[in-house]
Amino acid sequence: MTKKAKTGLARLWEISGATPWPLAAAGMVSACATLLLFVPYYCVYSILVEIVSKAGDLSRADFGYIFKYAWLALGAAGAGLAAMYAGSVLCHRAAFKVLYDLKIKLAGHLARLPLGVFADHPSGAIKKTIEYNVEQLEGFIAHQLPDLIGTLVSLAIIFAYMLVLDWRLGLVSLVPILVAFVLQWRVFTNPDTGKLMQQKQAGLAAMNAAAVEYVRGMPVIKAFGQTVKSFGILHARITGYRNLALAITQTYKTHNILYHTLLSGILVFLAPAGIFLLKGTADHTAFAFTLLFFLILAPGVSAPVTKLAFLGAGVKMIAVGVKNIDELLQAEPISQPAVSQSCRGCDVAFRNVSFSYNQGAAAATMALKHIDFTARQGTVTALVGPSGSGKSTVAHLLPRFWDVTAGAVEIGGVNIKDMLTEDLMNTVSFVFQDVFLFDDTVFENIRIGKPGAGAAQVRAAAQAAQCHEFIARLPQGYDTKIGGGGLALSGGEMQRIAIARAILRDAPVIVLDEATSFADPENEVKIQKALTELLQGKTVIIIAHRLHTVQHADQICVLDQGRIVEQGKHGELLARQGVYSRLWRAYLDADQWVLA
Numbered sequence: 001m002t003k004k005a006k007t008g009l010a011r012l013w014e015i016s017g018a019t020p021w022p023l024a025a026a027g028m029v030s031a032c033a034t035l036l037l038f039v040p041y042y043c044v045y046s047i048l049v050e051i052v053s054k055a056g057d058l059s060r061a062d063f064g065y066i067f068k069y070a071w072l073a074l075g076a077a078g079a080g081l082a083a084m085y086a087g088s089v090l091c092h093r094a095a096f097k098v099l100y101d102l103k104i105k106l107a108g109h110l111a112r113l114p115l116g117v118f119a120d121h122p123s124g125a126i127k128k129t130i131e132y133n134v135e136q137l138e139g140f141i142a143h144q145l146p147d148l149i150g151t152l153v154s155l156a157i158i159f160a161y162m163l164v165l166d167w168r169l170g171l172v173s174l175v176p177i178l179v180a181f182v183l184q185w186r187v188f189t190n191p192d193t194g195k196l197m198q199q200k201q202a203g204l205a206a207m208n209a210a211a212v213e214y215v216r217g218m219p220v221i222k223a224f225g226q227t228v229k230s231f232g233i234l235h236a237r238i239t240g241y242r243n244l245a246l247a248i249t250q251t252y253k254t255h256n257i258l259y260h261t262l263l264s265g266i267l268v269f270l271a272p273a274g275i276f277l278l279k280g281t282a283d284h285t286a287f288a289f290t291l292l293f294f295l296i297l298a299p300g301v302s303a304p305v306t307k308l309a310f311l312g313a314g315v316k317m318i319a320v321g322v323k324n325i326d327e328l329l330q331a332e333p334i335s336q337p338a339v340s341q342s343c344r345g346c347d348v349a350f351r352n353v354s355f356s357y358n359q360g361a362a363a364a365t366m367a368l369k370h371i372d373f374t375a376r377q378g379t380v381t382a383l384v385g386p387s388g389s390g391k392s393t394v395a396h397l398l399p400r401f402w403d404v405t406a407g408a409v410e411i412g413g414v415n416i417k418d419m420l421t422e423d424l425m426n427t428v429s430f431v432f433q434d435v436f437l438f439d440d441t442v443f444e445n446i447r448i449g450k451p452g453a454g455a456a457q458v459r460a461a462a463q464a465a466q467c468h469e470f471i472a473r474l475p476q477g478y479d480t481k482i483g484g485g486g487l488a489l490s491g492g493e494m495q496r497i498a499i500a501r502a503i504l505r506d507a508p509v510i511v512l513d514e515a516t517s518f519a520d521p522e523n524e525v526k527i528q529k530a531l532t533e534l535l536q537g538k539t540v541i542i543i544a545h546r547l548h549t550v551q552h553a554d555q556i557c558v559l560d561q562g563r564i565v566e567q568g569k570h571g572e573l574l575a576r577q578g579v580y581s582r583l584w585r586a587y588l589d590a591d592q593w594v595l596a
């Protein structure tokens, strides 16, 4: 028999690898706190009974008895509050431990995933899983779980005490409470509500993703005079989310009315039942006290019952959150060899490589077909071709952002799948067209190229990459904050920072993707100088549309529709009068193009 996969809290525990003992201890302490906090109620009731029964002549009241219960009430309240505090601290510690372990596990896992996973999950959805779903767990474990224990214990005590005191009145109070509770619980545990809740979470993720896109695309939206309303995706997702939230509210409606009517109507059942039972009772005064106790206590039960019923919704939400986290954790990381093989030299070879972005799909379209070339150590290989021909895809296979569908990529005769990611990353450096700057200082942004590098090394790399001059002009020099929350740099400056990172890394293989795309004439000269410094003696693969930058390349591979259609040096390819010569002519025409 196959073992049933765990879900919800059980799965959360499995994922986080946390031991249940800290939380069990926290639960016990919370239960003790609830028990202790009930003692004062009992004491006050006992004192009231003593006073009321001797109301005719208070001198007959047993003051020793009254003080004993008064002190007991005080002591129990103090101890109860202390236990409640201790329980809350223990629950928070357990919650933060689970949260910490989970976040570290998720962050480590994300770093080992192929880029395809990020393409399939929009950044807003991943952000929501890591931030919202994981934070939600903290709220549940630290607050709702102790509440659950406390509520269960209180209800057990109240119900047991009611039944012991008078089982008939006990039943009259309990039945409407139980019916109300079952009604409410059924709403929260109803599979349809569960499905809607899941859709609501997905709707929230989609809305977040659209909001991120909306903010990112703000320059385009402004330039084209768009509004939220005309930016249809975000508008549709906000509306979709509102509709789901309303649909969920609709499923609660009838049950909720019944629930509150039953709970607030306990007195309607209790009062006639009490009067009826009073007739057959010998000791009317004692029964009147008991009935009074029920009339006071029974309506007070509605708060813990409501809390318990709402916990059903909390459990459901946690289950959906855990499912999202689990989905991310189930994504297959990039395979790692048991032992990393060492490269013999740094020639890069693509051996009959074919690749599809949607490998699982039945009719997968191949982005690359039978790519076969060798980039020799110490030479420059240029990848050129029309837009969409597959140049960037070739470059992205080298750091294993994706794995090849067929064939092999080798460095120094070793299949990159047989190299540990760390070794591969130390062997290959990248300067991509989209330079990402972290929200940190210029210094740390360059140092990413070689964590642990000293100030002198970082400055030397910046100087070689022609960055030092503009960095020196920044308000705090190398300590100036750049990236999302800091100073904005120009496209050319960002590219030179990326080159400085690569120079610092000093990897033997360099991949340049559109490295000169932001260049104005002055910047271009500087970038070319920086590149000359970076590329010396390395195996270089360059992707460029600006063909004049690659006309001196040792080898040019011309791609068209995912295939290498021509291969050779600039002069040879021009003489062939094929795709390359067409691209070259188009490039020269574009270069001379002026506004009429």
Ligand SMILES: Nc1ncnc2c1ncn2[C@@H]1O[C@H](COP(=O)(O)OP(=O)(O)OP(=O)(O)O)[C@@H](O)[C@H]1O
Pocket: 119, 357, 358, 367, 385, 386, 387, 388, 389, 390, 391, 392, 393, 394
């Ligand atoms: N993440 C992706 N998922 C699915 N298909 C993709 C993805 N990235 C690229 N493609 C497709 O793969 C093909 C090759 O794209 P690629 O970006 O490698 O071309 P390119 O030659 O670098 O284009 P450009 O010069 O315009 O940057 C194109 O058909 C493109 O639509």
